[in-house]
Amino acid sequence: MTPLPKDEAKRKRIIAAAIRVFAHDGLSNGKIATIAEKAGIGKGTVYEYFSSKEEIFAAVFKDFFNQMIAGYTQLIDAPMDPVKKIELVFDYSYDYLDQLLEDEHGQDWLIFLEIFLQGFRDEFKGIGKLSFSTVLREIYNIFKPFVDEGIQAGVFKPLDSEHVTFILFAALDGISLHYFINRDHYDNEKLKTITKEIFLNGLLKPQTEGA
Amino acid sequence: MTPLPKDEAKRKRIIAAAIRVFAHDGLSNGKIATIAEKAGIGKGTVYEYFSSKEEIFAAVFKDFFNQMIAGYTQLIDAPMDPVKKIELVFDYSYDYLDQLLEDEHGQDWLIFLEIFLQGFRDEFKGIGKLSFSTVLREIYNIFKPFVDEGIQAGVFKPLDSEHVTFILFAALDGISLHYFINRDHYDNEKLKTITKEIFLNGLLKPQTEGA
Amino acid sequence: MTPLPKDEAKRKRIIAAAIRVFAHDGLSNGKIATIAEKAGIGKGTVYEYFSSKEEIFAAVFKDFFNQMIAGYTQLIDAPMDPVKKIELVFDYSYDYLDQLLEDEHGQDWLIFLEIFLQGFRDEFKGIGKLSFSTVLREIYNIFKPFVDEGIQAGVFKPLDSEHVTFILFAALDGISLHYFINRDHYDNEKLKTITKEIFLNGLLKPQTEGA
Amino acid sequence: MTPLPKDEAKRKRIIAAAIRVFAHDGLSNGKIATIAEKAGIGKGTVYEYFSSKEEIFAAVFKDFFNQMIAGYTQLIDAPMDPVKKIELVFDYSYDYLDQLLEDEHGQDWLIFLEIFLQGFRDEFKGIGKLSFSTVLREIYNIFKPFVDEGIQAGVFKPLDSEHVTFILFAALDGISLHYFINRDHYDNEKLKTITKEIFLNGLLKPQTEGA
DNA sequence: TATGAATGAGTCTTCATTCAT
DNA sequence: AATGAATGAAGACTCATTCAT
Numbered sequence: 098m099t100p101l102p103k104d105e106a107k108r109k110r111i112i113a114a115a116i117r118v119f120a121h122d123g124l125s126n127g128k129i130a131t132i133a134e135k136a137g138i139g140k141g142t143v144y145e146y147f148s149s150k151e152e153i154f155a156a157v158f159k160d161f162f163n164q165m166i167a168g169y170t171q172l173i174d175a176p177m178d179p180v181k182k183i184e185l186v187f188d189y190s191y192d193y194l195d196q197l198l199e200d201e202h203g204q205d206w207l208i209f210l211e212i213f214l215q216g217f218r219d220e221f222k223g224i225g226k227l228s229f230s231t232v233l234r235e236i237y238n239i240f241k242p243f244v245d246e247g248i249q250a251g252v253f254k255p256l257d258s259e260h261v262t263f264i265l266f267a268a269l270d271g272i273s274l275h276y277f278i279n280r281d282h283y284d285n286e287k288l289k290t291i292t293k294e295i296f297l298n299g300l301l302k303p304q305t306e307g308a
Numbered sequence: 309m310t311p312l313p314k315d316e317a318k319r320k321r322i323i324a325a326a327i328r329v330f331a332h333d334g335l336s337n338g339k340i341a342t343i344a345e346k347a348g349i350g351k352g353t354v355y356e357y358f359s360s361k362e363e364i365f366a367a368v369f370k371d372f373f374n375q376m377i378a379g380y381t382q383l384i385d386a387p388m389d390p391v392k393k394i395e396l397v398f399d400y401s402y403d404y405l406d407q408l409l410e411d412e413h414g415q416d417w418l419i420f421l422e423i424f425l426q427g428f429r430d431e432f433k434g435i436g437k438l439s440f441s442t443v444l445r446e447i448y449n450i451f452k453p454f455v456d457e458g459i460q461a462g463v464f465k466p467l468d469s470e471h472v473t474f475i476l477f478a479a480l481d482g483i484s485l486h487y488f489i490n491r492d493h494y495d496n497e498k499l500k501t502i503t504k505e506i507f508l509n510g511l512l513k514p515q516t517e518g519a
Numbered sequence: 520m521t522p523l524p525k526d527e528a529k530r531k532r533i534i535a536a537a538i539r540v541f542a543h544d545g546l547s548n549g550k551i552a553t554i555a556e557k558a559g560i561g562k563g564t565v566y567e568y569f570s571s572k573e574e575i576f577a578a579v580f581k582d583f584f585n586q587m588i589a590g591y592t593q594l595i596d597a598p599m600d601p602v603k604k605i606e607l608v609f610d611y612s613y614d615y616l617d618q619l620l621e622d623e624h625g626q627d628w629l630i631f632l633e634i635f636l637q638g639f640r641d642e643f644k645g646i647g648k649l650s651f652s653t654v655l656r657e658i659y660n661i662f663k664p665f666v667d668e669g670i671q672a673g674v675f676k677p678l679d680s681e682h683v684t685f686i687l688f689a690a691l692d693g694i695s696l697h698y699f700i701n702r703d704h705y706d707n708e709k710l711k712t713i714t715k716e717i718f719l720n721g722l723l724k725p726q727t728e729g730a
Numbered sequence: 731m732t733p734l735p736k737d738e739a740k741r742k743r744i745i746a747a748a749i750r751v752f753a754h755d756g757l758s759n760g761k762i763a764t765i766a767e768k769a770g771i772g773k774g775t776v777y778e779y780f781s782s783k784e785e786i787f788a789a790v791f792k793d794f795f796n797q798m799i800a801g802y803t804q805l806i807d808a809p810m811d812p813v814k815k816i817e818l819v820f821d822y823s824y825d826y827l828d829q830l831l832e833d834e835h836g837q838d839w840l841i842f843l844e845i846f847l848q849g850f851r852d853e854f855k856g857i858g859k860l861s862f863s864t865v866l867r868e869i870y871n872i873f874k875p876f877v878d879e880g881i882q883a884g885v886f887k888p889l890d891s892e893h894v895t896f897i898l899f900a901a902l903d904g905i906s907l908h909y910f911i912n913r914d915h916y917d918n919e920k921l922k923t924i925t926k927e928i929f930l931n932g933l934l935k936p937q938t939e940g941a
Numbered sequence: 942t943a944t945g946a947a948t949g950a951g952t953c954t955t956c957a958t959t960c961a962t
Numbered sequence: 963a964a965t966g967a968a969t970g971a972a973g974a975c976t977c978a979t980t981c982a983t
Contacts, residue, residue: 103963123429125336129957139965141959150957204432207425214421217489218334221415230489260502263494264483271482272475278428278441279474287471294467295475299510315946340974350948352976361974525942545851547758551978561944563980572978626854629847636843639911640756643837652911678927682920685912686905686928693904694897700850700863701896709893716889717897721932737967762953772969777954 108146110136112160115153120208124154124215158212162232168193169239179247180297183265186240187292190273191285198280206277237262244300253300265296319357321347323371326364331419335365335426369423373443379404380450390458391508394476397451398503401484402496409491417488448473455511464511476507530568532558534582537575542630546576546637580634584654590615591661601669602719605687608662609714612695613707620702628699659684666722675722687718741779743769745793748786753840757787757848791845795865801826802872812880813930816898819873820925823906824918831913839910870895877933886933898929 114135118127129150133140147153172189173182197206216229240262247253253261272292276283325346329338340361344351358364383400384393408417427440451473458464464472483503487494536557540549551572555562569575594611595604619628638651662684669675675683694714698705747768751760762783766773780786805822806815830839849862873895880886886894905925909916 123336123425125334128955140957141965141967142963144958145963207428207432210421210425210428213485214334214418214425217418217421218332220489221418230493233486233490234493254505256502256505257498260494260498261506263486263490264499264503264506267483267486268479269482271480271485272478274424274482275444275474275478278431279444282441282445283471283474287468288475291467291471292475294465295472295510296506297510298514299506299508303509303514339972351974352948352950353946355975356946359975543851545758545847547756550976562978563944563946564942566979567942629850629854632843632847632850635907636756636840636847639840639843640754642911643840652915655908655912656915676927678924679920682916682924683928685908685916686921686925689905689908690901691904693902693907694900696846696904697866697896697900700853701866704863704867705893705896709890710897713889713893714897716887717894717932718928719932720936721928721930725931725936761951773953774955774969774971775967778967778969781954783953 103145107136107138107142111138111143111146111153112156115157116161116208117202117205119154119157119211120205124211129153154215157208158216161208161212162236166236166239169236173239173243179243179250179252180301182243183247183297183300184293187269187296188289190269191276191289191292194273194276195280195285198277210274237266240265247300252302254302256300261300268296318347318349318353322349322354322357322364323367326368327372327416327419328413330365330368330422331416335422340364365426368419369427372419372423373447377447377450380447384450384454390454390461390463391512393454394458394508394511395504398480398507399500401480402487402500402503405484405487406491406496409488421485448477451476458511463513465513467511472511479507525567529558529560529564533560533565533568533575534578537579538583538630539624539627541576541579541633542627546633551575576637579630580638583630583634584658588658588661591658595661595665601665601672601674602723604665605669605719605722606715609691609718610711612691613698613711613714616695616698617702617707620699632696659688662687669722674724676724678722683722690718740769740771740775744771744776744779744786745789748790749794749838749841750835752787752790752844753838757844762786787848790841791849794841794845795869799869799872802869806872806876812876812883812885813934815876816880816930816933817926820902820929821922823902824909824922824925827906827909828913828918831910843907870899873898880933885935887935889933894933901929 111132114132115127118132118135121127122131129143130140132153133143136143143153147156169186172185177185194206197203216232220229237259241258244253244258244261244265248255248258272288276288322343325343326338329343329346332338333342340354341351343364344354347354354364358367380397383396388396405417408414427443431440448470452469455464455469455472455476459466459469487499533554536554537549540553540557543549544553551565552562554575555565558565565575569578591608594607599607616628619625638654642651659681663680666675666680666683666687670677670680698710744765747765748760751765751768754760755764762776763773765786766776769776776786780789802819805818810818827839830836849865853862870892874891877886877891877894877898881888881891909921
């Protein structure tokens, strides 16, 4: 029916509005009317760009991961010592969250959980438009190259890099999640230091004494 | 109002049904009618035991964490070398999930995310009956004693145990989450080994050679 | 099925409770559970005495008018000058209301309106168990004898006593109704005086001067 | 929330439908679905114009009294001898009811009682949006000017006009109420005559003989 | 006889979606 | 292309009534 959307900027505005609404109110409780309002357009117009609420969420889903992938990729791309990179990733995660939670859109981060939850469910039910697990593995693999690099260089232990990156990202994700709600009770700098202490040393090949 | 009826078994049945329904369909989409049906009772009867959908969820919330706390506490209680305990906790988590996901109630685990999400949101909005972050810290603290123990014994690095336990549990949680959806792509045994390798060595005090 | 009620006192207690509940909450909003509670019995027991909510209301209806008829009849029965009787009736109505509204059951009087309304409706729909209009005419007729008496004695104008009593009671009813809600703004004694002044003089045969 | 849609005609249709439904079925028993159906619109549309059932009733309430006030005001406004006015008011009330009850919407009048009852209750509970007693006094005061006029002119007895108008309207209201259900048993003309006979003569200053 | 736990029919209300303008 | 009024399917919750104890 609808041939194709037109105004790409408006489409973006809808997605941005949807992120905030879904994050704040949840997927079920987030209303199309609210999204339209926040996007500054009429309720009916939303349906010129997306054929259903579900499709809006799919777009949010895609957008969210694209941004995430872009963020990490950029971070990782710079030529750098693998140890430094890991440190960078952890520092970045903590600081990114701190900055995110500071401003008025702090809650936007909840969209991550919402996506996670819905992604899980859709995958389980086999109705996911995108394979959630595939998207996740795509992200894990961002980290894989520099783990490989570190192993190759003999700095990291010769572990299976696929599994290592899985653990790294999963752990990082969990820490972000918990930091999100508990950051008032913990010290950013201490967490950074200890996190790196544990993960880095866990990864590092023990120094042959005498070396 | 309702001075709570007596049939405690029926109450449990409702909670059990609610876990499955909320996990499968989400908090908003899970219908009271479905819960009643799964519990084998009439729709109205649910309201003899809980005054609202929200209250059912609160009961699920409480029940879930009590079980979780009970599970870990039991695991940790046995007198044992701190290093072994950490190994045990990680092994337990992987195996527990494997077992959980095996049977027909595999999806029940999603209730965890649902609780997480709702807990976050309620806390943000200041309407949480229970402080979600407090409950979480309660769980972190299950692990704290044996981290303390390990530090005391000079086996672990002398890090701040409060922050260490936070990181440990948060990481474990993230790993569980991701393992949940991706376990088909990763090897249980390999993950166990590598996880312990990283975390344990990260925690362990480097052996002074010659000592 | 149910052969016949047994404990007459309990039946009365139920009706008394029902009056208060229906008056306070309305016929639709008044709950059987509340009635049972106020009557100090179990919810199921109510159904041993009345087969339905509607039947309880019918009993309240009957009870209410019986009491009303008894009250006015007693007042009217005493041998007395017809003019004095009218004065008595009006005084009685104001004072009765004042006294009624004083105590904690002040709102009970609302049952009157509830009955009125329901009586109207049932009569319209032809489902009234008792003919509401018949009951009302029964009450008008309590007043008829002394209007007749007054006319006979040549004190009142020779008007049709049936229509006069209708007007008298209907007016009295309206005045009670309005006094009920507005008594704070009007002076009891002034109202009494003026009411009698208007109605009595309206009824009284003009004194032939020179008499 | 709803910035009230524009179709004022539709709003009126809903109110008109609501009057009939509430009058026929009562406030609690009158269903939104029925109102919508009678208004010829969809169930959901009702909520575009009113945010709740209660608000519909409030609108009916306001509408009803506005009409009543308008009716009496118009009647009273014409320059005329105060005695004639009272006669007019009483005649008007009887005839108005006769005409009202003639057509198919005869029952609509029951809404008056419904409003009365609800107004009472709300006022008692202190939840009335409009003060019911205030609205009533507003109506009493429509009559006050011509009572004053009559007293001033020396035609009426020098009674307190505030209390007189209260009694007049209250009595008139009661008479209307009872006439509503009992008009089949009484003669319109006779009632008119006798009513005026009683009230007018009750009010009129006795003619000084010799004058 | 008395009870209250169980029940499901019934109702308000919400909101994604449609469609006439 | 944009809009928002109209819609009805869907769902939480209430409560009169039943019935096993």
